[in-house]
Amino acid sequence: MHSDFIFTVNNHAPDPNARMMLPYRSSSVSTPVMQTMSPELSPPASEPSPTDSSGSSSKHDVEPVKPSAIHLQTVFSSQTGEAHPSQQHSAQVWESHKEEIRRLYLDENRPLKEVMAIMRQKGFRATVRMYKSRFDKWGFSKNNSKKDVIAMLQVQRQRNAVGKRTTFRRNGKEVAIDAYLKRKGISQYDLVEPGMAEKLPENLRCLTPPPESPKALHAPGNLSLQELILQCARDLAWNWYCPPDTPLVACAAHYRGDEVRCAITDITNADWLFSVGHYERGGAMCEQGFKSLHMIFKKPSIYGLLHLLITVLDASNKGIVKEIWRYLAAYAATVRIDSPLGRLFQAVWKYLSTHDYEEYWEFIFECTEKLLLIEEQHTGLPADTLPRLYPLIFIPRAYQYRSEPYRRLQSRCDFSRLVQGPMPTAIEELTVFQATELLILGNQTLWQGERVFELANTVLENTKGIAYNTEFFVYIAMTSLAHYHRNQFLLSEDPVAKATNHQLAVHYLEQIVSVMEGQWDPDMGYLLGELERLEHWYRDAGDIEKADAAHTRWKNALEAIPKDFVRGHKGILH
Known part of the structure; x- marks a missing residue:
């Protein structure tokens, strides 16, 4: 038997004297040549030949020599020009080339392959993986990452809220956030995250661009002004002032202690004082409010x-309303506050200056009503934004001059949205929720129904176990009970029941107004309105003597207001 392997391929028998190709060439050859065979072409296994068993070797049985991994990698490196992975450069070597690599890659915006080729010509070799790893450490990035865009948007919103224009630069070049959003097919509100912005990456810088030349502000159309109001609400809702995960009780505490609330409250009190003829006191109150309105x-x-x-x-005073918008618009223009809020105030003042007052009022009412009806998920607002605003719709005031439209706004509040999550267990926050439900339900049902009665008594009972804002919760509960019995008085046909409900209604009002008699607290000015209400209820019941006494108490309470009012210590709403 012939000692060499003989096999056929497609019925073709090779020359038995031909030399068989080995899987690899000799190690003396620098470039390996590999011969591959499909399974069909592989030589079949054969029985050992007598020659094999005798220990002699055929000339074709030369032991193949495989090149080592290092040998192959060296060959690969010689062909591609890259450094072998084992030839690691120290951090010091990388740092010595950092500025040149930065110039090529970032300043001149060259592709990485081109940078590598230039550096190879200068004797510095490294793999793509090495370069990318080093770029991560150096912060060399040409593209926006989602994390970077979120951080930039947070910084931008917070600066916009205080009237600062913002641009970002990466490695000396302006960052186009809009290009990233357009490429991803999303809006900035798909990425917003509440809270304070985290520190920007080292390669990003936040700058205030130079002021633009002032442009004439044209009178806005209704649609554009509505959009501006929504934009302001959206930007402010995402501001760090009160993130969505803040408990409702904490949100209420934040705003009660805010200088803006104090300023608006003082102006509200001034408006009422003007309406009842106390111009000197109203003027002092108004002056105090405008001193802090810019906050x-x-x-x-x-x-x-x-x-x-x-x-x-x-x-009720149109002059105060016009002065509010004129002042805010002038302040924004003078201080160059280029924020949505500043543009909004200037636009509203322009609208008021070019339209009839009633037309202006209808428009602002429509915008406010739409704001209370929008759906957060479709407009970029944080979840549960509107329910957290509901208590503001029920801020008490001495008198409501447009009670029907005001009640219409209150009817837009949906308490079920406020309690979509688990109910709070802490007594303070539970009381806030119950008091809010009481205000919404009472105003929407005109204080009718047993649920109003039950909630009012529950809130009143809860005040015995809390120290937070107790007087205000007592006021809400007692006012609700007074209105509940007042409606029972008006609806009842039974003289005995009618008299009983009247006595209970005025009893609760008496308890309320006794809190402030003999003192003046600017944050309790609404109690003067309760004294007026007490007088009217006595007169409706035919009790003229008590009605006159209530009127005298009301006048004395007005006289207790200082003519040179200066807001001092914070009132009970803080």
Whole structure:
């Protein structure tokens, strides 16, 4: 038997004297040549030949020599020009080339392959993986990452809220956030995350661009002004002032202690004092309010914006309303506050200056009502933004001059949205939720129904176990009970039941007004309105003597207001 392997391929028998190709060439050859065979072409296994068993070797049985991994990698490196992975450069060597690599890759915006080729010509070799690893450490990045864009948007929103224009630069070049959003097919509100912005990466810089030349502000159309109001609400809702995960009780505490709330409250009290003929006291109160009204730019919040809108809608003095918008617009223009809020105030003042007052009022009312009806998930607002604003719709005031439209706004509040999650267990926050439900339900049902009665008594009972804002919760509960029995008095046909409900109604009102008699607290000015209500209820019941006494108490309470009012210590709402 012939000692060489003989096999056929497609019925073709090779020359038995031909030399068989080995899997690899000799190690003396620098470039390996590999011969591959499909399974069909592989030589079949054969029985050992007598020659094999005798220990002699055929000339074709030369032991194949495989090149080592290092040998193959060296060959590969010689062909591609890259460094072998084992030839690691020290950090010091990388640092010595850092500035040149930065110039080529970032400043001149060359592709990585081109940078590598230039550096190879200068004797520095490294793999793509090495370069990318080093770029991560150095912060050499040409593209926006999602994390970077989120951080930039957070910084931008917070600076916009206080009237600062913002641009970002990476490695000396302006960053185009809009290009990233367009490429991803999303809006900035798909990426917003509440809270304070984290520190920007080292390769990103936040700058204030030079001021643009002032442009004439044209009178805005209704649609564009509505969009501007929504934009302001959206930006302010995402501001760090009160993130969505803040408990409701904490949100209420934040705004009650805000200078903006104090300023708007003082202006509201002034408006009422003007309406009852106390011009000197009203003037002092108004002056105090305007001294701090500019804080709406320095401490912007969606709470302050909505409070302002509600105040101008219910004000009786048109001069005060016009002065509010004129002052805010002039302040924004003078201080160059280029924020959505500043542009909004200038636009509203322009609209008011070019339209009839009633037309202006209808428009602002429509915008405010639409704001309370929008769906957060479709407009870029954080979840549960609107339910957290509901308590502002029920801020008490001495008198409601437009009660029907005001009640219409209150009817837009949906308490079920406020309690979509688990109910709070802490007594303080539970009381806030129950008091809010009581205000919404009472105003929407005109204080009728047993649920109003039950909630009022529950809130009143809860005040015995809390120290937070007790007087205000007592006021809400007792006012609700007074209105509940007042409606029972009006609806009842039974003289005995009618008299009983009247006595209970005025009893609760008496308890309320006794809190402030003999003192003046600017944050309790609404109690003067309760004294007026007490007088009217006595007169309706035919009790003229007590009605006259209530009127005298009301006049004395007015006289207790200082003519040179200066807001001092914070009132009970803080």
